[in-house]
Amino acid sequence: MSDSSDDLESAVEAFLSEADSAYEEYDRGYTDADATLRRLESAVEQLRTANREA
Secondary structure, three states: OOHHHHHHHHHHHHHHHHHHHHHHHHHOOOOOHHHHHHHHHHHHHHHHHHHHHO
């Protein structure tokens, strides 16, 4: 694999981990829906950036 493929794969893994964590915290009542959506939006933007750079 090339470095850009490795970077994109790492970005996908980071996104999935962040999404899982955000959903888990919401399910446990640690955060509200708005905060969870902001967190997911940030993770999506990081994934888009990594994809553009790949």
